[in-house]
Amino acid sequence: MFFLLPFDSLVVNLLGISITVLFTLLLVFIIVPAIFGVSFGIRKVYMKTLLKIFQWATLRIERGAKEKNHPLYKPYVNGIIAKEPTSLEEEIKEIRRSGSGKALDTPEFELSDIFYFCRKGIETIMDDEVTKRFSAEELESWNLLSRTNYNFQYISLRLTVLWGLGVLIRYCFLLPLRIALAFTGISLLVTGTTVVGYLPNGRCKDFLSKHVHLMCYRICVRALTAIITYHDRENRPRNGGICVANHTSPIDVIILASDGYYAMVGQIHGGLMGVIQRAMVKACPHVWFERSEVKDRHLVARRLTEHVQDKSKLPILIFPEGTCINNTSVMMFKKGSFEIGATVYPVAIKYDPQFGDAFWNSSKYGMVTYLLRMMTSWAIVCSVWYLPPMTRQPEEDAVQFANRVKSAIARQGGLVDLLWDGGLKREKVKDAFKEEQQKLYSKMIVGNHEDRSRS
Secondary structure, three states: OOOHHHHHHHHHHHHHHHHHHHHHHHHHHHHHHHHHOOOOOHHHHHHHHHHHHHHHHHHHHHHHHHHOOOOOOOOOOOOOOOOOOOOHHHHHHHHHHHOOOOOOOOOOOOHHHHHHHHHHHHHHHHOOOOHHHHOOOOOOOOOOOHHHOOOOOOOOHHHHHHHHHHHHHHHHHHHHHHHHHHHHHHHHHHHHHHHHHOOOOOHHHHHHHHHHHHHHHHHHHHOOOEEEEEEOHHHOOOOOOEEEEOOOOOOHHHHHHOOOOOEEEEEOOOHHHHHHHHHHHHHOOOEEEOOOOOOOHHHHHHHHHHHHHOOOOOOEEEOOOOOOOOOOEEOOOOOHHHOOOOOEEEEEEEEEOOOOOOOOOOOOOOHHHHHHHHHOOOOEEEEEEEOOOEOOOOOOOHHHHHHHHHHHHHHHHOOEEOOOOHHHHOOOOOHHHHHHHHHHHHHHHHHHHHHHHHO
16 A cells, blocks of 8 residues: 555656646647737647548549449538529410410419329429538538548548547547636636626727627537638627527537627527526626517517617627538528618528538437537638628518518528528427418419400
8 A cells, every 4th residue: 555655656647747748738728829819820720630541531432432433422411403594474475385285374283283293292392402401511521530430331440540630639639628628718707707798888898898708608619629711890780780690509609709799689588598697697788588589579679679779889799590400501591680771781600511510400419418519529620700780671571571681691601592491490390381372372373364354
């Protein structure tokens, strides 16, 4: 027993020295640069190195599959069916012309019209452009994560060893480091905003509140090894406005808030999230709603209007889709935030899934599981574009304004612009959508009949 004591003392000393050195490196190379918004370029070198490794691994998979005559799965990026943007009337006219030879102005129902609806139904079953937006995007190349490519299988010992080494790096080195950074960022956010909240209202409190939020969000960004490229920063949202962006993940918030100052909007939660919300609202006028208030559209609109009318308050950050989409498209924007008459600052966010999929499939993964997947990915790489501010035109209603903003975001981010409601992620198609198709067909038949009667 006495012979082990010196050894135990040595182990404790070495452990203490290791922790001290690790914390010092963490403070010097990550936390302090994050506070001042500077970077040593280590993450970009890390990203370039990963890209070269991914390219080699993908080529090795393709060569191994060719040698063993294994077919490689290739995802259909643009869908498996080529669709042309034609109207119901044009397509039925073409079917009638090629079938019975009758013109479209025939007022009677034609049996051949059924083929249009049958084809549309089969196309939707085979290549649904909506539900595939709620699942992770499949990669053509392999990024050493077995969860991102169907071609993951044994190819060679060297490739398997490389994958195993990647698992050790991600789970034994990156994960503990990222958890430590996330804990540091959240702890500083709660502590800092609580302390700032006790200061009297004024410029000093506003200044400290902004920089405490910014500092903590930047540390949290480092916890994900996020490599973000911001474009057109002169268009960043300003006080009295509303910032709207496409929504892929809960981390969209810290991606944007690490480059600017925002007032958050959301429902009051319990647990750790509730503690963070209560601390944040002490230092900054965020807009939190009780669960019973969220469905009261008039109350929500009034609170948002009161906020944006005060030009001293920070711009509101809103994700009008209302749910997370897999970053391949932008779905219908809810009209509420476009009804209050404020200047809208559109922002497009595009993630690079090569290094880690940022999409949160909330119907499949809980928040803890999702964050674990994020923290065991290689990195989060994304581009953010600040678009010029937009205002509602005199002839526009809220829906038209929302669609115009959505189209601008989709165009800038290289995303598919869809009119479908993201609520279809958990709900069935509303009867109104079905009735709309019925009305179009009925209008086509009845309208043609009326035109013929007049003539």
